[in-house]
Amino acid sequence: MIPSHRSYREETPLIAPTTGARAETDAGIRQAEIVVALSRATELAMGQPVDFALRSCVLGVDLARALGMDAEDVRDVFYLALMRYVGCNAETYALAALFGDEIALRRALAPIDLASPAELGPVLLRLIAQANADAPMPQRLWRIVGSLAQSKAVSTDVLTGHCEVAERFGTRLGFKPRIVRNLGQLYARWDGKGIPHGVKGEAISPAVRIVALVQDALTLDDAYGRDRCLATLRRRRGSAYDPRIVDRFVMDADALLHAVEARASWQAVLALEPEPFGRLAAADIDEMLLALADFVDIKSPFTSGHSRAVAELAAEAARRCNLPESDAIALSRAGLVHDLGQAGVATAILVKPGALSEAEWEKVRLHPYHAERILDGLPLFAPLARLVGSHHERGDGSGYHRGLRGDAVPLAAKILAVAEAYQSMIEPRSYRAAMSPAAAAQALQQAVRAGKMDGDAVRSVLAAAGHAVTRARFSQIAGLTPREIEVLRLLAGGQSIKEIARSLGVAPKTADNHLQNLYAKIGVKTRGGATLFALEHGLGAAPGHEK
Ligand SMILES: [Fe+2]
Numbered sequence: 384m385i386p387s388h389r390s391y392r393e394e395t396p397l398i399a400p401t402t403g404a405r406a407e408t409d410a411g412i413r414q415a416e417i418v419v420a421l422s423r424a425t426e427l428a429m430g431q432p433v434d435f436a437l438r439s440c441v442l443g444v445d446l447a448r449a450l451g452m453d454a455e456d457v458r459d460v461f462y463l464a465l466m467r468y469v470g471c472n473a474e475t476y477a478l479a480a481l482f483g484d485e486i487a488l489r490r491a492l493a494p495i496d497l498a499s500p501a502e503l504g505p506v507l508l509r510l511i512a513q514a515n516a517d518a519p520m521p522q523r524l525w526r527i528v529g530s531l532a533q534s535k536a537v538s539t540d541v542l543t544g545h546c547e548v549a550e551r552f553g554t555r556l557g558f559k560p561r562i563v564r565n566l567g568q569l570y571a572r573w574d575g576k577g578i579p580h581g582v583k584g585e586a587i588s589p590a591v592r593i594v595a596l597v598q599d600a601l602t603l604d605d606a607y608g609r610d611r612c613l614a615t616l617r618r619r620r621g622s623a624y625d626p627r628i629v630d631r632f633v634m635d636a637d638a639l640l641h642a643v644e645a646r647a648s649w650q651a652v653l654a655l656e657p658e659p660f661g662r663l664a665a666a667d668i669d670e671m672l673l674a675l676a677d678f679v680d681i682k683s684p685f686t687s688g689h690s691r692a693v694a695e696l697a698a699e700a701a702r703r704c705n706l707p708e709s710d711a712i713a714l715s716r717a718g719l720v721h722d723l724g725q726a727g728v729a730t731a732i733l734v735k736p737g738a739l740s741e742a743e744w745e746k747v748r749l750h751p752y753h754a755e756r757i758l759d760g761l762p763l764f765a766p767l768a769r770l771v772g773s774h775h776e777r778g779d780g781s782g783y784h785r786g787l788r789g790d791a792v793p794l795a796a797k798i799l800a801v802a803e804a805y806q807s808m809i810e811p812r813s814y815r816a817a818m819s820p821a822a823a824a825q826a827l828q829q830a831v832r833a834g835k836m837d838g839d840a841v842r843s844v845l846a847a848a849g850h851a852v853t854r855a856r857f858s859q860i861a862g863l864t865p866r867e868i869e870v871l872r873l874l875a876g877g878q879s880i881k882e883i884a885r886s887l888g889v890a891p892k893t894a895d896n897h898l899q900n901l902y903a904k905i906g907v908k909t910r911g912g913a914t915l916f917a918l919e920h921g922l923g924a925a926p927g928h929e930k
């Protein structure tokens with residue numbers, strides 16, 4: 384069987400899907416759009432409120448303009464506010480070992496002055512004590528003392544690692560050196576007591592100084608209200624923050640903060656980017672999605688390279704199923720970003736060797752939902768969102784996060800779920816060793832018999848993974864060519880022959896030939912029969928275009 388222990392965690396099937404990505408429209412995709420998606424993922428990882436990054440972007444850009452900064456500096460602020468924590472998943476393993484839930488740690492640290500032992504000490508002590516609450520005395524005491532002693536050195540190492548990883552991601556995401564440099568200064572302080580150590584005052588980029596202030600201002604305002612927020616900012620004037628920036632912000636704080644509220648949307652934020660906008664070609668998009676895959680897989684030593692492998696397997700399985708190439712592209716992209724929601728699952732949970740508590744499991748169970756929300760609405764990602772949100776659904780309704788059954792899940796989504804399950808099984812996890820490919824294949828076949836997984840999806844994934852699968856067994860759907868599947872989908876969507884011909888850019892006679900061929904192959908004579916066949920086989924819509 385598919386491992387049951389906490390098998391709900393990564394071995395469940397599913398739904399939905401989309402259009403493929405088309406090179407001609409890809410050219411219009413904004414680089415900032417990918418960064419907005421990334422910002423939603425980093426909010427989860429940092430324990431920040433939804434839209435925190437968007438709000439800080441609006442506030443930062445407004446403040447930069449109020450300070451009279453030029454367009455290049457404003458652009459720096461725009462991107463840094465969205466990407467500041469792109470390196471935050473690096474080395475979370477070390478944080479988890481010391482402090483337990485690293486997301487709770489970050490949430491607790493957000494409003495305090497990290498250079499103040501009086502503020503920092505009690506918070507660390509509380510979290511370390513919580514992380515060791517289950518240890519018997521006197522070991523608990525020794526562990527707390529030992530962890531406190533290590534905390535400064537470990538934190539410095541981890542935060543330095545965040546800066547380095549952020550710079551690498553910045554480069555991979557195609558940004559200019561000045562933006563990459565800003566990512567390396569994300570923890571810098573005006574007084575030089577931040578990281579990199581000793582970098583202070585005007586040597587810190589203006590964008591870094593502004594974003595540090597506006598993000599703390601939002602955190603303090605949310606946590607304590609306006610008066611205490613402003614009092615805290617004034618108190619840190621000249622230590623954490625540039626005095627000139629604090630003064631300008633405090634002077635107009637009410638108006639600046641009020642102006643943010645109505646503009647905390649991705650549309651409003653994209654409109655703020657100074658022109659010319661960064662735009663992406665298809666090859667750039669795939670490079671950026673690879674960076675998103677690595678962003679989340681870096682969290683745990685068990686998931687290194689996981690998303691890349693799922694992407695390759697799912698795309699190849701789609702080709703084995705004779706699905707159109709656009710489906711293979713959509714599945715590849717969905718595979719790369721399918722686990723983005725894991726950003727919101729503490730590393731301590733991901734690497735826990737034993738069974739999960741109910742509360743821990745609830746966090747895991749929601750990761751496909753979070754992945755869907757991260758992508759939702761953004762033009763590039765919207766077609767992938769539902770597909771990604773369904774990657775742990777199972778045909779018998781036992782999956783998550785929706786608990787969808789059978790035909791509620793389109794074929795492309797079923798393929799992604801099977802590819803994800805297979806790849807996870809052959810990788811080690813904290814709670815089990817890696818399974819052999821043969822054992823994983825057997826588990827998938829049992830899942831088909833139990834109604835949890837789709838037989839076509841399993842056969843295509845196993846074939847893509849190099850297992851021997853009889854070609855004839857694909858005939859149920861693979862008798863259709865990719866073109867015929869496209870025609871079938873359009874037909875099931877209500878299009879006439881003329882409309883289908885227009886959609887595909889072919890002559891009506893050619894479209895009709897495809898139609899007659901596919902009718903003969905699936906054994907129907909009418910649009911109604913063909914539509915039902917399409918629904919029965921998860922081919923009712925292209926990935927991302929399902930109703
Ligand atoms: Fe996964």
Ligand SMILES: [Fe+2]
Nearest residue numbers: 393721722774
């Ligand atoms: Fe997952």
